[in-house]
Amino acid sequence: MKDNLYSYILGIADNSLILGQRMGALTGHGPSLEIDIACTNISLDLFGQVRSYYQYAAKIAADGRTEDDIAMLRQEREYLNVLLVEQPDTDFAYTMARQFLFDVYHFLFLTELQKSTDLTLAAIAKKSIKEVSYHKRFSSDWIKRMGDGTPESHQRMQTAINDLWTYTDELFHQTEADKAMVVEGVGVDVSKLKEAYYNQISETLETATLQVPESKYFQKGGKQGIHTEHMGYILAELQYMQRAYPNMEW
């Protein structure tokens, strides 16, 4: 129970950590000041949520590690985030497509997690979902603006959606920890979110005059710690201070 709960919490938290790191890396690099601020606000929300999860994970592990140790000192194979969130900011369309494809899932997931029999997870979900509804609104808006914008923005958004589509199916794969936590009433059965997810995605894409990709070829592995080549670079930056100056504190 304890090991499964610990892995389960990390599985949720790592998605937000890595996506938060991606969005946070846009500080000072956003295409306009308002978008720069929006991206870093989203990053801040995600990091805030991550802290709550890691604090709880540290309590469950009870082996002397702190939230910071869990966030900063694991090896690549020990991070359990989905591949989608680690994909690079090829252009702004990719940034927004990645955010949108995750936000729709995140909102559905937190809606269910609020009902968890684990009161800490339910409380984090209730807090986070208010923030995530803003993220979803922002990213959906940009899907529509770019999709239904100029031929150039349309093409870029279609390319981004097509490329990232291959990482969506993994969101609904159940790990062993997932299955165990669903039985306990703690976890969310993600496989049941799939239909609502693709319906919502399709609806927004259609409003945005974008094609819903038909590809049935999907990538997976992140939930087992098998990541794409981008993950190592993210961690190199994320963990830099702790690797260069072990045990440093603010």
Next chain:
Amino acid sequence: MAATKQRIHPTLIPILESVSDPEIPVLSIMDMGVVRSACLEDDLVKIEITPTYSGCPAMDVIGDDIKAAFKKAGYTAHVDLILAPAWTTDWITPRGRKALEDYGIAAPLNEEADKDVLLHGKRLVTCPQCGSKNTKMVSQFGSTACKAQFQCDDCQEPFDYFKCLK
């Protein structure tokens, strides 16, 4: 609702009211509604605060400020961060809303109006500078997690709008 009721020992209120939100210095943490309980056991004070947004960087500072204020008053304070029930803008007191407006931040509307403003661009937010409702949203995300950026089309001043959170 009983679940959202604050439990605060009356003698502690003046001390808590002396602590302000570091990002909105005109607003005390009591008017902000982030103090959920404060109990007194001999000279040990136990306080529970709840964050406005998960990533609000002000929470650590608020915790330290509370401890410092109580130390000055001769108490030892223990501060816990709680997440449930989640904070809502309804917990900002009328005095707090007034302080926000005076400071130049438009206070949150109700949930439905907030949606009309943020989603459909309706002009319902009053400019805290000139009082006009001829205002538009510049961005859903503002200088801090809790605010959106607005501009007044009459006096042309930019201002912050405190987003409704329920």
